[in-house]
Amino acid sequence: MKTDKLGFGTSIVNGLFYLAGRLPLGWHYFWGRVFAWVLGKVVHYREDVVTANIARSFPEKKYDEIKKIKDGFYTHFGELIAEMIWFAGNRKGRGRKRIHDSRIVTYVNPEVINELYRTRPGVMALTGHAGNWELNGGIFCENYAGPWAFDESKLCVVYKALSNKLWDKVVGRGRCAAMLDLDFDGYVESRNVLRYAVSHRKEKYLYIFNTDQYPYRYATGYDVGTFLNQPTMAMTGGASLACKMGMGVVFMDWRRNGRGHYEITLVPICEDASASTPEEIMRKYYGLMEETVKADPSNYLWSHKRWK
Numbered sequence: 228m229k230t231d232k233l234g235f236g237t238s239i240v241n242g243l244f245y246l247a248g249r250l251p252l253g254w255h256y257f258w259g260r261v262f263a264w265v266l267g268k269v270v271h272y273r274e275d276v277v278t279a280n281i282a283r284s285f286p287e288k289k290y291d292e293i294k295k296i297k298d299g300f301y302t303h304f305g306e307l308i309a310e311m312i313w314f315a316g317n318r319k320g321r322g323r324k325r326i327h328d329s330r331i332v333t334y335v336n337p338e339v340i341n342e343l344y345r346t347r348p349g350v351m352a353l354t355g356h357a358g359n360w361e362l363n364g365g366i367f368c369e370n371y372a373g374p375w376a377f378d379e380s381k382l383c384v385v386y387k388a389l390s391n392k393l394w395d396k397v398v399g400r401g402r403c404a405a406m407l408d409l410d411f412d413g414y415v416e417s418r419n420v421l422r423y424a425v426s427h428r429k430e431k432y433l434y435i436f437n438t439d440q441y442p443y444r445y446a447t448g449y450d451v452g453t454f455l456n457q458p459t460m461a462m463t464g465g466a467s468l469a470c471k472m473g474m475g476v477v478f479m480d481w482r483r484n485g486r487g488h489y490e491i492t493l494v495p496i497c498e499d500a501s502a503s504t505p506e507e508i509m510r511k512y513y514g515l516m517e518e519t520v521k522a523d524p525s526n527y528l529w530s531h532k533r534w535k
Contacts, residue, residue, distance in 0.1 A: 263305025272354015358481025
């Protein structure tokens, strides 16, 4: 993976993350439960935001049902942190085998992406904050149904930079830990993805784009209809790029199949995005995401203000 040189402080934190990640996943889940309890019962981390988001999304639910979803969210949030730290310790070939053997993520139908990749100029995989998006960089360890139609050099994982530069570098290396020895340069900040796509326009890529965030400050937002009972504004970055380049578009449907096991089902949105508008694609995306959230409400990240 092509990365900037790490400063002294960043190198120390990165090293600690790596050492911690080498410990068994079960060890991390134990401390993840402790962390979740502290967040939910002691410091009440963003409890007002979490409660309001759930209550507005499910107005038909009673207080006890909302509380159950909220408690489940904090448990899941602790698991997310545990999995992220464990994942960061899986570097190079040995780490890739560790991820593969864990079956922490399984792609149910990888042939959907493979077929679009063979027939279209590229593929846009839209995902969001359900399941554990921090594990997207392990895609080459998580396919048990046969090889992908592309290799690591044709993958682009799009992210939004964290405000803290130290944590941005540490978390970034963790997200792509399994590819640190592969000269991987496809970890691209969302503001730079258009430039990246244009510079690689003669090559086919799979883009994994996390796209259920409220528009950033000064960014143009688009009305994509109602999502979870609320009028929703969204950015169309991934969809717009797909439309410009005529990509195939799929939705990554993350479902939690017990602690430590996620299944991703790839749901086609359109075969040729140039025949659609970004808003049309995003409306389909949010319709699919709503189905995912309703199937397992605690599996969604409720602590962020997605409606303002």
